[in-house]
Amino acid sequence: MITMTYFRRTQRTQTTINEYFSLEPINENRKRKMRGLSLKQQFGSEECTEKYKILQDILKKSKDFVKDNPHTQNVNFIFMALDQIISDKYFGSKSNRKIFYCTVKKIIRRSRFECIYRRELYQGYDYTCMTWLTREQDFVVVNEWVLNRIVKPIINKYFFAMKDINTNYGLKLIPMRKWFSFQTRVIQNMIKNQHLQPLSCNPTCIRGKLSILMKKDINNVESYRPIVLLNKNSRGSESRKKLKEIAASIRKLASEMCDTKTKYFYQEWSKFVEETGYKNIYGAVADVKDAFGSITTKKMSNLLDKLVEEKNMESAKGYYIKAHIRNQNVIYQFTRKGIPHIGRWKHGLLQGDILSSALCQLYISDLDRQYLTGFSQNFLLHRSTDDYFFCTTNREDLTKFMAIMKKHYKINVNKFQSSIINDNILLYNGNIFIMGSKEIKCHYKFKKGSLMKHKCKFWNLRNQ
Structure with missing residues (x-):
């Protein structure tokens, strides 16, 4: 998956862009750490101060804005949202707001593995304009809270971040409405072509969630790659270990x-x-x-039977593999109420599966x-x-x-x-x-006009 740093806290602590943009699963403890403390948890001891009231007002405006604006079309929408959500009292001057927006732009335009330093949160600001700020050293904590609790939810709410296919390390923000439309059209196309068969009853065995990756253009429903994201519950199970052992033996035989x-x-x-x-x-x-x-279940079953006859594979293993590939059940969609739609993958082997x-x-x-x-x-x-x-x-x-x-x-x-x-x-x-x-x-092949930072990896996070 994509790894890229949006923010450096110290010399060795950093938060990755794929977590910032929700590009990969994160455990609950990590989620809480990434999200940061709530307003009361972070600044509860200062409830009566002007700082607390300003942040409370920002948080309320953020929630109201999301309710009133369900959709967006471009990245500039983020700055329009911040204009309405973050009051002038917080920044104190237009120049301070401009510096903060520059930091947000850096987050949006980062390439994978690229970092921005913690100093971006406090350098260049005119603290004399901020009447609510009692100590200058507190501003970096407040600014980080605003990024984690206001800016990040807005980006994740309105945009889907994916790898830019024209560069090695670039990221692309796609409006969530367009992304959902693309996914819906692809699913309809898969059902129409009988690649996916919706199931009326819920099967006992579900492989995972079907993820659809765009290969070329969002308007081309034929250009996609379906990959299953395996259930978290099965990651450390005995069946997973068994499947890995079988996969290793199959590769050796191949x-x-x-x-x-x-x-x-x-x-x-x-x-x-x-x-x-x-x-x-x-x-x-x-x-x-x-x-x-192109490898249908029937073709694979015939090959397994042939290998068993040739004594290149044990009959029990062949039977286990056949049972596994017959039940390629996946969750392909959720309703607005969170109810999963389950289907059976019928177009050959399911990419992302262990075998x-x-x-x-x-x-x-x-x-x-x-x-x-x-x-x-x-x-x-x-x-x-x-x-x-x-x-x-x-x-x-x-x-x-x-x-x-x-x-x-x-x-x-x-x-x-x-x-x-x-x-x-x-x-x-x-x-x-x-x-x-x-x-x-x-072989270097990049789209004309691509930035150098999206072509090469400049950061080695292990050595930073």
Whole structure:
């Protein structure tokens, strides 16, 4: 998931942006710590002071504003809201308000892993304008409380934060109304295409909550990735441990089934280059389209039965896996009253499940065992989940590989690459492979105009 720091308290204590924007599950203790103390808990001993009354007024206006303004369209709405919620008495001057808004802008525009310092909360302010402030050193505590109890709830109420697909570390704030509309349209589309089957009765076994990730554009309902967020109750259970053990055994079996390498790519590449010497090499890269979705329950069950017959798998384990993939029940939506809508996932393997990735590898390895054979000795065949990299010194082998992939695999034509067609250059695993010189270069691809801080990781939180 996304990790990025919005706020640094001390040299080693920080609060992450994914928590600030509610991008990942947080335990209750952490939630309380992140939310901060309530007004009474924080400033209860100062109830009669002007400071307490100002903060009480800000809190009341915040609640009223949320009730009166259910929707928003853009990020500037946050500052319009703060204009109405935080009174001039709090800041004392326009310049102080401007400094505070600059801090809010930094929070909104941060990239993942980037930090802002605690000094942002007190440096540059004119304290003489704040008649309610008795001690200057108290202002940083009050300002932090306003950020945690006023600004953060507004951002989480009106916006959904997600990774910007055009950059490595950028974040994008999408109005919550648009995000809910996108999710609803995607769910309707999944039900229409029979990828998801709504259930009238509540099953005993529910895998988790179905999360929908946008891949390209929010207006494109075909561009999404469904991933299940597993139930918290099952994270430390015995069944989870058992599933992890089964997944490990499946991956081991998948790696032994065929000649396709699935680990240590750069070691394999170096070994291949060393063995080929000065010979010309030819290569191709292929991407299997919708790898998880194309593996139906029936196909997987037939493969498991075949492996049991070949004595490559115990019958009890095969039966357990089949029972597991038949019951891919998920919560896909909630009503306004919080009642869950439960459905059964019918479009292949459910991404995010403990066994899905291992079973996908097993199924594709079985295809490799059947079709990707008969090449000469000098070749390298590597697969990273559903991406293939093939290299050989024999041009006929390359032609054969391309023909097999197009005939027996459902490949993404737009992502298919060949060194013959693509000027001896291949893109794989985030790198550029130059077949002529056998060099490897990092592949940087960013949208024009992207900020440098969204392209690279400048902060290492472990060492700060």
